[in-house]
Amino acid sequence: MVKQTATRGFRFHIGLYGRRNVGKSSLVNALTRQDVAIVSDTPGTTTDPVSKPMELQPLGPVVLIDTAGLDDTGDLGSLRMKRTRAMLDRCELVLLVAAAGMWTQDEDDLLAELKTRNVPVVVVFNQSDLGQPDPDRVKALTQQGVYCVETSTLNGQGIENLRLTIIEAATKNKTQAPPLVRDLVPAGETAVLVVPIDKEAPVGRLILPQVNAIRDLLDGDTICLVVKETQLESALENLRKKPALVVTDSQAFAEVQKIVPADVPMTGFSVLMARHRGQFQTQVAGARAIANLQPGDRVLVAESCTHHPVKDDIGREKLPRWLNNKIGGELIFDVVQGHDFPEDLSTYKLVIHCGGCTMNRQEIQSRLGHCQRAETPATNYGLAIAFCLGIFDRALEPFETPGVLL
Template structure:
């Protein structure tokens, strides 16, 4: 993430009146003391650009601006420079002091953003000092046409909800990421292990496989597609070793056995965990599997609805593998499509599908919702690799996550 070009980062501009707590909010969002915080109004002068990462949003550029109510000749110049930031921002956080009320300054910023078609998230800060009342919320809804997110940058209250709001409000292009292309150089070979999926219509591959092939071709690499029993022969027939083998998670053990140790190995589902969600969180959640006990509630969530096969991965195979790990029965619950439980507090683990049918912001929102409930979450590919004892091998394209996994042991 540190090497992500600034142009590929989501640019979030922080606007608000002096002493509304903009800098404190930046520190709360990043969980770092990055911005200078002072009770003296006008501490921030010219716009300050900070490249950083906000989990699970990803790589961003935070633009800290001067107070939009700055006064005097110098203050007017600062405001003008701040307003120029609107030409560079992808999203605006409009920070308001919960104890100060609404003013024409906030209305002006929202009007400018509407003209530029910039998404805005309204933030009511300092709620630890000034409890939010419904009249205040209704006024913001009426005059700004925004649903405010109540937070306290000091205590951290509401910061998770704010991250969800950022994900939902971000423009469509912000999450244009590669599936595997950043792991390949032009001319590299990627071998895709694709068991024939009986659940897929005849003559078609499933969506993640098609998208991965396209991503490989877009990055001027070559894709070989084989069934699991043909992998070893395919690798032996190549003039050079493939850069990576990408397998269906259900063929992990066979692919692991037939892939040379110096060739990267992972699965479509793990790649999509990174592409659509937060792979680091999902890998960390795998450690919760070994802590499960008989009778624990486990949610298996799928983002699509499909015809269930006799040996279905979500309803049959994963439950069977988890029971074997636990040594007893578990209380399984299932949800599919756009339905996702509001109350997750009773679950000990959430196992989510590869999320190929939902966009990244919805998947990240689900991850955040699960985290808020204090529940670990994994996805199918991570779960399968873990229960089969090859998760570290399946993370070979991501050495930082391998190290993280080792640290969790």
């Protein structure tokens, strides 16, 4: 049996940041118990960020990101710094590594930035065999809610404590994410998932939000029925009791909503993703901002993965068509893919993101934060489509039940 490894989007991202030569790469090796990262006493050994996936039980799949030293210099150094900083967008936890108890302006600056970003921090005073941190500094950091650990990769001291501290800090942060779907369906009830197998569907497999919804429902002891949109009607007729929820691919909203009885709650996979990835209310408000768009306004469409566009592609053709129909004129669309996301959003009246299944929660949150700072409304595919097709209220109804996390 082939064991399926967790995809990037579902791995907890842990970044190791700090000045050069403090032992970041040595810590990656110590935590993974493998020689995966190059270690040397030459400052600036690690250049580009390097990701190392691993299992950190009981936390589950994580990825350790080894980065270049923050005090890297010169033209190349500043290029490296740009990449290293961009990687911060993905980190859900940062190990701020300092050496032999030394604390400089670089550590202070990084800590301040992490606070602004709301990223939990574990300060690792590595090279503890060479020197210890000032107890007053440790006390002050602890009082600010920052975890502090002393380690030595040379003699192994503190590595187990660091592992346990990562688990504790990560668990605290992880629990903030609402579930994908399971809290919308009581245990023992049935959820129907509508999965069109069209030319946009990848060959031989389901896409991540679909797979993850099935797993989440099974974890919640829900009965899960997966059908194509052409099978939905007969599937509903065959059920003795109405389902507690129907989830459809957002592109099939229009036809699915005609089939699903009005008293059966219904929503879309990417609406589920909007809540699961965070700032749901912001994205709901972003979809409502479609009503203010004028012909000639510029809209940014952002997709997390780099799939090759197909005919009648959702981001390039269908979504623009539905939006133009909705506002009764032509909008201007720019499409970006993968980790590219413009710094300057000032020309955009709206950002529409895909479900973001290949990105982690932190990266989507960073993008949404960026949009908020630029005062540009942001939403996602499912919410935008529901708004354009006039089924917005219906798609949001399942989230209005008391007790549902937003």
